[in-house]
Every structure is written in structure tokens, then in C-alpha cells.
Amino acid sequence: MxxxxxxxxxxxxxxxxxxxxxxxxxxxxxxxxxxxxxxxxxxxxPPPVAVEAMAKAAAELWQYGDPESWDLRAELANIHAVGMENIVMGSGIDGLLGSLVRLCVAPGDAVVTSLGGYPTLNYHVAGYGGVIHTVPFRGDHEDCDALIAKAAEVEAKLVYLANPDNPMGTWHDAAKVQAMIEAVPDGTLLILDEAYLEFAPQGTAPAVNPDDPRVIRMRTFSKAYGMAGARIGYALGAAPVIAEFAKVRNHFGVSRASQAGALAALGATxxxxxxxxxxxxxxxxxxxxxxxxxxxxxxxxxxxxxxxxxxxxxxxxxxxxxxxxxxxxxxxxxxxxxxxxxxxxxxxxxxxxxxxxxxxxxxxxxxxxx
Amino acid sequence: MxxxxxxxxxxxxxxxxxxxxxxxxxxxxxxxxxxxxxxxxxxxxPPPVAVEAMAKAAAELWQYGDPESWDLRAELANIHAVGMENIVMGSGIDGLLGSLVRLCVAPGDAVVTSLGGYPTLNYHVAGYGGVIHTVPFRGDHEDCDALIAKAAEVEAKLVYLANPDNPMGTWHDAAKVQAMIEAVPDGTLLILDEAYLEFAPQGTAPAVNPDDPRVIRMRTFSKAYGMAGARIGYALGAAPVIAEFAKVRNHFGVSRASQAGALAALGATxxxxxxxxxxxxxxxxxxxxxxxxxxxxxxxxxxxxxxxxxxxxxxxxxxxxxxxxxxxxxxxxxxxxxxxxxxxxxxxxxxxxxxxxxxxxxxxxxxxxx
The missing domain is CATH 3.90.1150.10 (Aspartate Aminotransferase, domain 1)
Incomplete structure (x- = not known):
């Protein structure tokens, strides 16, 4: 056999x-x-209201979670002043990165990231047959200009920036990141991983422009909201980009309790x-x-x-x-x-x-x- | 832009x-x-002990879940009298099917299922460029012999049987399913989806043989254990087959609370x-x-x-x-x-x-x- x-x-x-x-x-x-x-x-x-919401949801877990995460996306859309069509939930940024790489990267396609950047991105890119191109950190900061230059050089499908950065903890201000968005080569998508954004100074994140198809932003409840084990995050981007996730994502993949916890957490200002x-x-x-x-x-x-x-x-x-x-x-x-x-x-x-x-x-x- | x-x-x-x-x-x-x-x-x-375990875990969700799901897999291995290397956890059978299709199906590869069988399998196969071949139900039962014959004919990478079946609720006995396993064509893997097994009569499931690389079994906490919204299930199969999941799965993808709930549920005999x-x-x-x-x-x-x-x-x-x-x-x-x-x-x-x-x-x- x-x-x-x-x-x-x-x-x-x-x-x-x-x-x-x-x-x-x-x-x-x-x-x-x-x-x-x-x-x-x-x-x-996690915020106590989220703990309470997740504990309460435990008895209701015989029901699948809403695959559209409607209530949660509605609240996030309200917070970010975008449409619900600009937001897709996933099982943490890891899960969303996996879906995004799958959407964009066919064998041989180029992806640009920093040398020593987030390894799970590289794992996903390798897993779909993509080719990682790296640029070194510069003074312990990710090098926005070099990332863009490399993306242009290799005609990258994706270029990745974590801002603030992991593992160094450094950051660029909004003007620098916006300049990077403006410089994204045609046909490249900038993944702006903002997992740690809540900890950063005001003025770190460029304004959200839901019509800009050059950048997709990753946010999570794993860090500031203390819900890493609940596996819930979201991507924020142009509607036509977000819509593509529906073709490949695990629609019922986010725990119902995690959705309830995330919604409660958003109120814990x-x-x-x-x-x-x-x-x-x-x-x-x-x-x-x-x-x-x-x-x-x-x-x-x-x-x-x-x-x-x-x-x-x-x-x-x-x-x-x-x-x-x-x-x-x-x-x-x-x-x-x-x-x-x-x-x-x-x-x-x-x-x-x-x-x-x-x-x-x-x-x-x-x-x-x- | x-x-x-x-x-x-x-x-x-x-x-x-x-x-x-x-x-x-x-x-x-x-x-x-x-x-x-x-x-x-x-x-x-869910069983009250699982509700309690998940409620208790809510406050501990600042920690990522164990990506190896060690305690849970150890208990499952004990229950099934197999090794831990024969078990991989996933975010429900949906998530596991996605990983398995990704492992086996390249564009153009054939997969065999019943006409009107579980649509999410077909979704995953289409999503990886595979080609679905179907055989009709026979007297409201999945037709094991026809599935095997079709798998041989199209040199299928995967052939899928849900036993008991969804959506008809019918089932085959263990001898019939074991005969199907014995007849799996070389190079084909039988996905035996046993999501509903706990509800079936004794004698529905063939014995688990952890050395048989021809079949991979899918089990879940979504049905009998009432934890659909917690998104946790597992695949049970030969160690070399199970090991491949590590190359593509979302390692931190299963909620820590769901792992705790599943472990507690196993004790609720x-x-x-x-x-x-x-x-x-x-x-x-x-x-x-x-x-x-x-x-x-x-x-x-x-x-x-x-x-x-x-x-x-x-x-x-x-x-x-x-x-x-x-x-x-x-x-x-x-x-x-x-x-x-x-x-x-x-x-x-x-x-x-x-x-x-x-x-x-x-x-x-x-x-x-x-």
C-alpha cells in the first residue's frame, strides 16, 4: 500500500x-x-469586558460564528470611517498573511521584506512557492526606501513593512510611511503590518484611505487588546482587494467567542x-x-x-x-x-x-x- | 495608482x-x-466541563495557544491508542481539509467526491486549481464502490467519503468502509470524514490503523461535543502524512480556549x-x-x-x-x-x-x- x-x-x-x-x-x-x-x-x-464576553460566549459555542463577522466589522468600519467592504476578519494576522500570500503569490513570484523581519511572512511565501528578497535594516529601522527600490527591481507582488517593527521595536512616522505608499511600484501591494500600532506615538499611522489599492493594513486583537490566544485580527484595504479574500479564506474560521470578545474589547477605550x-x-x-x-x-x-x-x-x-x-x-x-x-x-x-x-x-x- | x-x-x-x-x-x-x-x-x-474550561481560559487568552496542542494530542493519542505523531489539530475540519487539499492538489489534479457531498471540500479543491469528479449517491447513500472506481479512472489525488454522510445522514458499516480503504488506488488518499461518528451505531468506524497511509480520518469537536463555534478538530493518519501538515498549516491558528475546552470535553464521557x-x-x-x-x-x-x-x-x-x-x-x-x-x-x-x-x-x- x-x-x-x-x-x-x-x-x-x-x-x-x-x-x-x-x-x-x-x-x-x-x-x-x-x-x-x-x-x-x-x-x-484582555480587557475585563472582553473576558466577560468570551466567558459568556462559551456556552453559546454550539453555534458556528457568523462567517461575515457582521457586528464586529460594522463597529470597525465605524471606528475607521470606512465601509464594511474594506474589512475582512481572519484568525490573527498570521492567518490573514497566509490568505494574502495565496491570493498574490504564484511559484516564482517575488516578495520583498526586511532581512530579519517577521518570519511567518517568509513561511507563507515559501509555502506558496514565492521567492523572498530581503533588504537589511538600517540603524535598527526597516529601510522604507530600500524596500521600495527592491520591490521595483524584482517586480515584487508584495512588499512588507511592519510599523512599528518587530523584532526591533522601532518605527517610522506617518509621513515616511505615506511617502512609501506613494512610491509603491505599479502592480505591487504594500502589506503594512500595524500589529503594534496602539503602543506607538500619535502620528505613527498614515490616514486610512479606503480607496487606495496600493496598501493593505493588518491589525490585530493579539497585542494591545491582549487576545493573542483568541486568534482574531483584520485586514483593512480597498474593497476590490478585500473582496478577493472571500475566494480563499476559511469562512467559518474565526471562533464565535473571539468575535464576541473583540467586539467587547473595542468598547474598552x-x-x-x-x-x-x-x-x-x-x-x-x-x-x-x-x-x-x-x-x-x-x-x-x-x-x-x-x-x-x-x-x-x-x-x-x-x-x-x-x-x-x-x-x-x-x-x-x-x-x-x-x-x-x-x-x-x-x-x-x-x-x-x-x-x-x-x-x-x-x-x-x-x-x-x- | x-x-x-x-x-x-x-x-x-x-x-x-x-x-x-x-x-x-x-x-x-x-x-x-x-x-x-x-x-x-x-x-x-458543549459539555458543562468544557464551558467551564473555556470560560476560565478567557482571562488567559493573552497567551498564544500551544502550537503543538501537546496536552490535547496526548489525550487523543491515548484515546485512539496511536502516537501523537498520528494527530494534527486544526481550526475545524474545514481548516484541515484546506490544508490537506493544499498538500496534495496542484492545478489540474483530480479529486473524487459524491455529487451533492460536502461543498466546502469542493471549495478548497477549486481554490487550489483541482478538478472535482463526482459520482451520484445510490439510494441516498454515498457509493463507495463508484467513488473508488472513479478515483482509479481519473487517478485522483484524493477521494472523499463522509461516514456518516452529510447531507443525507446515511452511513456504511465498518466492514464496507474497510473494504473501501483496501481498494484505494495507489497514490490516492482517502479522506474519511467522521464528523458525525459519535452519533452513529457501534460498528460504523473501521479500526484505526496508524500505519495505513491510504486513509486520513477527520474528527471534530463541532458536532457531538457541541463546540462548532470554537473551531477545533483533528486529522488522524499515518505519521508521514500527518507530518506534512507542519509545512503549510497556521501553527498558532487554534484558539487557546478551544484547546482547553476540547481537552475538558474528552473527559465528559x-x-x-x-x-x-x-x-x-x-x-x-x-x-x-x-x-x-x-x-x-x-x-x-x-x-x-x-x-x-x-x-x-x-x-x-x-x-x-x-x-x-x-x-x-x-x-x-x-x-x-x-x-x-x-x-x-x-x-x-x-x-x-x-x-x-x-x-x-x-x-x-x-x-x-x-
Whole structure:
């Protein structure tokens, strides 16, 4: 008896995965982490109204979720002053990126991103047979001009910018991003990943123009709204672009409870303001910890702080490993020169104090090994 | 400014969607349904322990779910006496079918299913450029022999059997299905969709053989466990087949709360037995209602009863529309000869009584129009 025949493309794909989850690391260690500061989650949790809505929805989960996410999209359209036809929900930005790559990328098609940018984009592009072209970060910032130039050069189907950026935490202002939109080559679509936008200063996001087919924006409830495990995000773009998702998306793919939670979360404006203030304070706390250890905290517009360990990737990886031995879970940029850094989530004082206590020991251990 | 360039395949796809949700129908009607009996959901809800687990998980949703679903897969492996490497979780069978089609179907590749079988499979196959070949139902049953013969004839990558079947509710016994597995042509994979298995008589499912690469089984928490809105299911198959999903799946795509709910649900064995008894009683109740209205209830091994209205598709569609006017949501098979029927979920007495009260009027209205 023989097995199935996979497609030639699938046979060519590696079995590697973009991220190993913290639970897998805990199983390998044989004990849990004391502080979970590595997965770009929000330790401040979801807004209480969202928790309540999701808990209440649990008993109603015998019903499929509304595949049109009508109520939620109506509220988002209201908030963004766009039409509902400008918004499609998905199971987090990861799911939306998968659908978008599928819509645009046939085998051999070019996609441009930053070297060391979000790995899940690259995973999707490879998965559909696309070819990734990268440009380096420039002073720890994504290089808008170089991304556009490369997109023109390779006639990219897609060019990706995360603003604010992950993994460095840096950002460009709205004028710079708008200039990038204006420079998008004909036939290229700019993916503007704004997962961390709520943490950024006013003036980071260019105005939403629902008629502009050159850019599609990705937003999520995973970060500021603290709902990473609920798997819900949305894409915002020109109606003809958004409409294409209906051809390929998993229509019933978003949990009914997550939809209810997201809708409730949108009403939690005072909570959101408080949470942003807590995150900003957490970033300052982390920057202080970095300074006290002769490290440089890169200025961040996200809910994490990327810290320069002052040496190479090998040293930073040793710091990371030593932190894990001390039960602190953090991650780091994968690619040089970003991999001289570690990346730490801002969180409540309990976790900040645990990190503060562990870091000097971890640095000492790493120095000993180096 | 120009828009993005979609792939030629995407440009060739229709914008149609497999199912319009009941919420969309309610919005179009301008009022809610009194009984939701059309979406193959379980009106008996999730087990209370699962509701509790999901409600409790709501506050923990700031964390991404374990992308390996380790605890859940370990328990499922234990239950099925297979290895964890034989199981992959997904966001419902819909999501898993999408991944599986992507793994196997390149443009032009053949897939075999029943004419009038589960439309979402066809949606995925079309979405990846595959070609659907159908064989008719035979006496309201899927025709295993004809499916296999067609698969051999067209050298199908995939052949699909739902057992028990949707939309007719009929089933084959384990010996028949095992014979089908033995007859799978070289290079074809049998998708055995067992979404409704818990409702079927003992002896419906062939033994799970984790070393057999000719068949992949789909299971879900959407039906017997009443968790359709939580979007969680799994595929069960030979390790080398299951491993391929890691190349294409959305690794963080399953809600953390849904994972917790599913794990709790697996422990609710007494609840499951009670629910199966309630569903069986609901089927009997529906069959009685059908008889009282001179209709034939097709014997069902699912949580719905498909009822022959005794005329053609036009008449059954009129019955469906008249039921909707009376605030009863049911669906019906899309394709002749199944479309002579309507399909009604078994549920608690309240909904059964509402259906019982509405059906005679709906039949009268349909007769008047015919």
C-alpha cells in the first residue's frame, strides 16, 4: 500500500516551523518559566469586558460564528470611517498573511521584506512557492526606501513593512510611511503590518484611505487588546482587494467567542488608555534595567524592548539561554545585526522584577562562556 | 495608482461562498429565527466541563495557544491508542481539509467526491486549481464502490467519503468502509470524514490503523461535543502524512480556549452518552413529525434527519422558504435527487415542538405555490 502523492511544491518545502512555542520549551526543560516575556504577548491581559464576553460566549459555542463577522466589522468600519467592504476578519494576522500570500503569490513570484523581519511572512511565501528578497535594516529601522527600490527591481507582488517593527521595536512616522505608499511600484501591494500600532506615538499611522489599492493594513486583537490566544485580527484595504479574500479564506474560521470578545474589547477605550500607559511604564522600566546592566535599550513603539547586549549573536544567544536557565522566557532577533539583541516584553512589576533579578546573573554566565 | 496582481488561479475563481450563515439570513429577514435547526450544530451545547474550561481560559487568552496542542494530542493519542505523531489539530475540519487539499492538489489534479457531498471540500479543491469528479449517491447513500472506481479512472489525488454522510445522514458499516480503504488506488488518499461518528451505531468506524497511509480520518469537536463555534478538530493518519501538515498549516491558528475546552470535553464521557441518547430521541421525534406529515424520514446516523418531501427540488425549496417565514431555520441538500429533501437538526423539545407546529403550515404553503 502506497501513500498519498503530495504536490511537487510541498515536496520541496522544509519541515521547519517559524516559531517553537514556549510550552514546547517548557516541556523540553521539564519545568515552567517564571516569567513569559518572549512571545510578544500582552501580560496585561484582555480587557475585563472582553473576558466577560468570551466567558459568556462559551456556552453559546454550539453555534458556528457568523462567517461575515457582521457586528464586529460594522463597529470597525465605524471606528475607521470606512465601509464594511474594506474589512475582512481572519484568525490573527498570521492567518490573514497566509490568505494574502495565496491570493498574490504564484511559484516564482517575488516578495520583498526586511532581512530579519517577521518570519511567518517568509513561511507563507515559501509555502506558496514565492521567492523572498530581503533588504537589511538600517540603524535598527526597516529601510522604507530600500524596500521600495527592491520591490521595483524584482517586480515584487508584495512588499512588507511592519510599523512599528518587530523584532526591533522601532518605527517610522506617518509621513515616511505615506511617502512609501506613494512610491509603491505599479502592480505591487504594500502589506503594512500595524500589529503594534496602539503602543506607538500619535502620528505613527498614515490616514486610512479606503480607496487606495496600493496598501493593505493588518491589525490585530493579539497585542494591545491582549487576545493573542483568541486568534482574531483584520485586514483593512480597498474593497476590490478585500473582496478577493472571500475566494480563499476559511469562512467559518474565526471562533464565535473571539468575535464576541473583540467586539467587547473595542468598547474598552478607558481600559486601552490605561494599558498603553502601563506598557509605556514597563518599557521605561526595561530600559532602566538595561542601562543598569550596561546594555542599550533600543527605543520602542511596541510592547517589547529590544536590548543590545553589546556583542555578537553568539553572546546574545548565551544570554538568552542563561535567562531560560533562570526561568525567564525571552526571545531575540534571528538575524545579524539584530541578533546582538534580546527582546523582552513589557509587563507588570512582578515579571519586570524577576527579569531585573535574573539579567545580571545571565550576563555573567554568558561572559564566562564567551 | 494600480492595484495588486492576483495569481491567474485566483483571477479564475468565482466569488461564491460555500454557505451563507444563519446570521446573514436573519439580517436579510430583519428578525431572528425562533429555532436554529439548519447548520448541523448541536443544540445540546458543549459539555458543562468544557464551558467551564473555556470560560476560565478567557482571562488567559493573552497567551498564544500551544502550537503543538501537546496536552490535547496526548489525550487523543491515548484515546485512539496511536502516537501523537498520528494527530494534527486544526481550526475545524474545514481548516484541515484546506490544508490537506493544499498538500496534495496542484492545478489540474483530480479529486473524487459524491455529487451533492460536502461543498466546502469542493471549495478548497477549486481554490487550489483541482478538478472535482463526482459520482451520484445510490439510494441516498454515498457509493463507495463508484467513488473508488472513479478515483482509479481519473487517478485522483484524493477521494472523499463522509461516514456518516452529510447531507443525507446515511452511513456504511465498518466492514464496507474497510473494504473501501483496501481498494484505494495507489497514490490516492482517502479522506474519511467522521464528523458525525459519535452519533452513529457501534460498528460504523473501521479500526484505526496508524500505519495505513491510504486513509486520513477527520474528527471534530463541532458536532457531538457541541463546540462548532470554537473551531477545533483533528486529522488522524499515518505519521508521514500527518507530518506534512507542519509545512503549510497556521501553527498558532487554534484558539487557546478551544484547546482547553476540547481537552475538558474528552473527559465528559457520561455527558457524551447522555447527549447521544438525547440526539437519538430527537431523531425519533423528527421521524415521527415527518410521518405525521406524510413525509419519509431517511434513517440517520447523525444529529440531523433528512426528510423526503415527496416531490422535486422546487417543492422542497418552497417548504424551506415557508419554514423560514415561520422563523424555523433549516437547510436542504443542494443537488438532485437529494434536493427533494429538507434537513433538520435534532434538538431539545422546545425546538422540536416549534418545528412540529410549523411544518404542516409550511407544507400547505408550498403545495399552494406548486
Amino acid at each position: 502506497t501513500g498519498p502523492r503530495f504536490t511537487p511544491l510541498v515536496n520541496s518545502l522544509p519541515a521547519t516551523v517559524p516559531f517553537v512555542g514556549p510550552e514546547a520549551l517548557e516541556r523540553a526543560r521539564g519545568r515552567p518559566f517564571a516569567a513569559r516575556l518572549g512571545a510578544n504577548e500582552s501580560l496585561f491581559g 478607558a481600559w486601552l488608555a490605561e494599558t498603553k500607559a502601563k506598557v509605556a511604564a514597563g518599557r521605561d522600566r526595561l530600559a532602566g534595567i538595561a542601562r543598569a546592566n550596561q546594555m542599550t535599550a533600543i527605543r520602542s513603539a511596541t510592547n517589547f524592548v529590544t536590548m543590545d547586549c553589546g556583542k555578537d549573536g553568539e553572546f546574545a544567544r548565551a544570554v538568552l539561554a542563561a535567562l531560560a536557565d533562570l526561568d525567564i522566557f525571552v526571545r531575540m532577533p534571528f538575524v545579524a545585526p539584530g541578533d546582538r539583541c534580546i527582546r523582552v516584553s513589557a509587563g507588570p512589576e512582578r515579571e519586570m522584577a524577576l527579569f531585573e533579578a535574573a539579567l545580571p546573573q545571565a550576563l555573567k554566565t554568558a561572559h564566562t562562556k564567551a | 494600480t492595484g495588486p496582481r492576483f495569481t491567474p488561479l485566483v483571477n479564475s475563481l468565482p466569488a461564491t461562498v460555500p454557505f451563507v450563515g444563519p446570521e446573514a439570513l436573519e439580517r436579510a429577514r430583519g428578525r431572528p429565527f425562533a429555532a436554529r435547526l439548519g447548520a448541523n450544530e448541536s443544540l445540546f451545547g 457520561a455527558w457524551l452518552a447522555e447527549t447521544k441518547a438525547k440526539v437519538a430521541a430527537g431523531r425519533d421525534r423528527l421521524a415521527g413529525i415527518a410521518r405525521a406529515n406524510q413525509m419519509t424520514a431517511i434513517r440517520s446516523a447523525t444529529n440531523f434527519v433528512t426528510m423526503d418531501c415527496g416531490k422535486d427540488g422546487e417543492f422542497a425549496r418552497a417548504v424551506l422558504a415557508a419554514l423560514a417565514d415561520l422563523d424555523i431555520f433549516v437547510r436542504m441538500p443542494f443537488v438532485a435527487p437529494g434536493d427533494r429533501c429538507i434537513r433538520v437538526s435534532a434538538g431539545p423539545e422546545r425546538e422540536m415542538a416549534l418545528f412540529e407546529a410549523a411544518l404542516p403550515q409550511a407544507l400547505k404553503t408550498a403545495h399552494t405555490k406548486a
